[in-house]
Amino acid sequence: MTALLEARGLHLAFGGVRAADGIDLDVLRGEFLAIIGPNGAGKTTFINMTTGYLRPQAGSIAYEGEAITGLNPRAIVRRGIARSFQLPQLFTEHTVEQNVALALAARDGAWSPLAPLLRMRWRDEARATLDRFGLLDLAGARADALNEGARKLADIAMAVALKPRLLLMDEPTSGVAASEKMAIVETLLRVLRDADVTAVFVEHDMDVVERFADRVAVWSQGRIVALGPPAEVLADPAVQREVIGIERHA
Amino acid sequence: MRRGETLLGLLGAAALVAAALLAPWLKFILTVALAKGIAVIGILLLLRAGQVSFGHALYVAMGAYTVAFLAPAMPDAAVLLPAGAAIATLTGLLIGLFVSRYREIFFGMLNLALSMVVYSLLEKLYDLTKGTDGIRVELPRFFGMALDRPGFEWAMFATALVLALGAGAFARLYLDSPMGQALSAIKTRETRLEFMGISARRVLLAAYVISALLGGVAGAIIGMTTRHVTPLLAYWTASGELVFIAILGGAGSVLGPFLGAVTFELVRIYAGAAVADAWQMILGGVLLAVILFAPGGLWGMIAGLLRRRAGAAS
Ligand SMILES: Nc1ncnc2c1ncn2[C@@H]1O[C@H](COP(=O)(O)OP(=O)(O)O)[C@@H](O)[C@H]1O
Numbered sequence: 001m002t003a004l005l006e007a008r009g010l011h012l013a014f015g016g017v018r019a020a021d022g023i024d025l026d027v028l029r030g031e032f033l034a035i036i037g038p039n040g041a042g043k044t045t046f047i048n049m050t051t052g053y054l055r056p057q058a059g060s061i062a063y064e065g066e067a068i069t070g071l072n073p074r075a076i077v078r079r080g081i082a083r084s085f086q087l088p089q090l091f092t093e094h095t096v097e098q099n100v101a102l103a104l105a106a107r108d109g110a111w112s113p114l115a116p117l118l119r120m121r122w123r124d125e126a127r128a129t130l131d132r133f134g135l136l137d138l139a140g141a142r143a144d145a146l147n148e149g150a151r152k153l154a155d156i157a158m159a160v161a162l163k164p165r166l167l168l169m170d171e172p173t174s175g176v177a178a179s180e181k182m183a184i185v186e187t188l189l190r191v192l193r194d195a196d197v198t199a200v201f202v203e204h205d206m207d208v209v210e211r212f213a214d215r216v217a218v219w220s221q222g223r224i225v226a227l228g229p230p231a232e233v234l235a236d237p238a239v240q241r242e243v244i245g246i247e248r249h250a
Numbered sequence: 251m252r253r254g255e256t257l258l259g260l261l262g263a264a265a266l267v268a269a270a271l272l273a274p275w276l277k278f279i280l281t282v283a284l285a286k287g288i289a290v291i292g293i294l295l296l297l298r299a300g301q302v303s304f305g306h307a308l309y310v311a312m313g314a315y316t317v318a319f320l321a322p323a324m325p326d327a328a329v330l331l332p333a334g335a336a337i338a339t340l341t342g343l344l345i346g347l348f349v350s351r352y353r354e355i356f357f358g359m360l361n362l363a364l365s366m367v368v369y370s371l372l373e374k375l376y377d378l379t380k381g382t383d384g385i386r387v388e389l390p391r392f393f394g395m396a397l398d399r400p401g402f403e404w405a406m407f408a409t410a411l412v413l414a415l416g417a418g419a420f421a422r423l424y425l426d427s428p429m430g431q432a433l434s435a436i437k438t439r440e441t442r443l444e445f446m447g448i449s450a451r452r453v454l455l456a457a458y459v460i461s462a463l464l465g466g467v468a469g470a471i472i473g474m475t476t477r478h479v480t481p482l483l484a485y486w487t488a489s490g491e492l493v494f495i496a497i498l499g500g501a502g503s504v505l506g507p508f509l510g511a512v513t514f515e516l517v518r519i520y521a522g523a524a525v526a527d528a529w530q531m532i533l534g535g536v537l538l539a540v541i542l543f544a545p546g547g548l549w550g551m552i553a554g555l556l557r558r559r560a561g562a563a564s
């Protein structure tokens with residue numbers, strides 16, 4: 001497998017805090033890569049740098065062999081990289097269906113000022129997307145009326161609607177009820193696998209990582225301290241002590 | 251509610267025509283009210299994005315002064331109206347490229363500041379604008395027809411009514427379109443738009459340019475109806491009036507601006523006649539009451555009544 005995304009020597013400090021302190025990482029085409037690590041390790045910062053929200057102070061990021069370092073979020077999403085958020089970023093005064101339809105319209109670049117957003121084509125696709133996330137019943141609800149788990153899923157549905165080649169998900173299962181978690185991740189990853197999407201996801205649940213990730217990268221204080229297949233990495237005593245031990249209490 | 255809106259809009263238009271026929275002196279007031287309603291549709295678009303402009307009278311003034319400057323050379327409404335709209339639109343594009351970078355208080359104040367610059371230019375460049383005296387506009391022709399005064403006033407009333415219906419219908423479609431939906435997304439989660447590949451700035455700019463165009467149309471109608479154009483058209487109180495009307499009428503429907511504008515003009519005339527200097531106080535009291543007790547404005551009250559009746563019927 002070849003690398004879809006190549007990060008080299010990423011550095012970013014906020015005052016004295018080194019949120020990225022020499023990140024080197026290849027994301028391989030077609031893989032599901034989990035990122036684990038304690039709070040404040042710099043996981044979200046990595047996603048922010050990759051999607052153009054933050055600019056690294058040093059280092060480079062290449063996607064499909066082309067440098068994307070420092071491009072703005074719009075330019076990056078147009079190249080096929082989408083993301084979801086640790087704290088769901090929904091249009092709270094819109095319905096769930098409108099949220100997803102707006103993402104579809106954005107993807108299609110269709111901006112006719114006189115044809116409705118909820119025209120057949122997007123409405124059907126938005127509903128099909130919501131159905132896959134088990135959100136169809138909530139299609140007509142205002143986004144700010146959803147509970148935390150549903151908001152999280154709607155947020156991911158919007159990112160998926162953009163039809164990315166690479167999807168970065170920041171803690172997709174936090175806030176989702178434990179009883180539903182496995183089923184949802186399973187559906188989500190099947191959708192991504194079918195669409196040939198490469199996925200990076202920050203995850204705190206080691207059962208999810210073990211079961212669904214092809215590889216796992218362990219973050220600590222702005223660095224990657226371990227990288228490999230879950231069975232190997234999660235069995236490493238140092239990783240268990242430093243990361244998973246903390247996770248259990250977090 | 252959608253179809254109800256269309257029906258109410260047409261009924262409202264019919265009521266205005268009836269009023270103008272029964273009381274011809276109302277025609278002038280209603281024409282000005284319709285023109286202001288058209289300008290307030292532009293304010294409503296910006297409100298959907300969570301932005302309030304305290305300078306949009308600038309575009310009304312642009313439309314009116316275009317009429318005043320061009321009327322001697324091309325005295326026909328068929329030329330003056332599009333010209334006023336075009337100049338205001340161009341100005342809106344230039345200013346919009348700048349102000350669409352800003353939000354909230356900065357957006358509001360920048361618009362205010364720019365409108366006051368234009369106001370003082372209109373006032374100071376006496377040789378060009380005749381300063382505070384303003385410019386008189388001779389009665390123009392209407393699509394080649396030389397009408398007498400009442401005839402021309404009827405023509406302006408009809409024009410204002412047709413354009414008001416057009417502006418309302420357009421705004422309703424626009425707000426339902428991806429562009430309009432992205433506009434209201436600016437209010438709630440602007441950064442997410444960027445992560446979907448949408449430039450929030452361009453979305454706001456488009457709405458801003460449309461609002462300038464509507465302001466220009468309003469100004470051209472007002473210029474040809476009052477036939478006296480003064481710098482006061484651009485003064486900040488005139489901008490405040492547009493925002494006032496938007497809130498009074500309610501931002502929930504494209505009918506709101508027209509409800510607000512007609513009510514505003516009638517209250518102004520009647521209260522002005524009855525209590526002379528106290529009408530601003532009355533308007534202030536009305537605004538206070540609307541904000542405190544009916545945040546949806548007049549439209550919100552009407553929609554509430556209709557919903558209750560529909561609920562009782564079913
Ligand atoms: N925009 C920012 N400004 C200042 N500090 C930040 C910012 N973003 C992240 N940080 C800091 O960088 C560190 C890494 O944060 P983050 O990437 O959010 O960690 P994680 O997602 O692994 O919990 C934390 O100490 C955090 O406080």
Ligand SMILES: [Mg+2]
Pocket residue numbers: 043044045086170
């Ligand atoms: Mg984080």
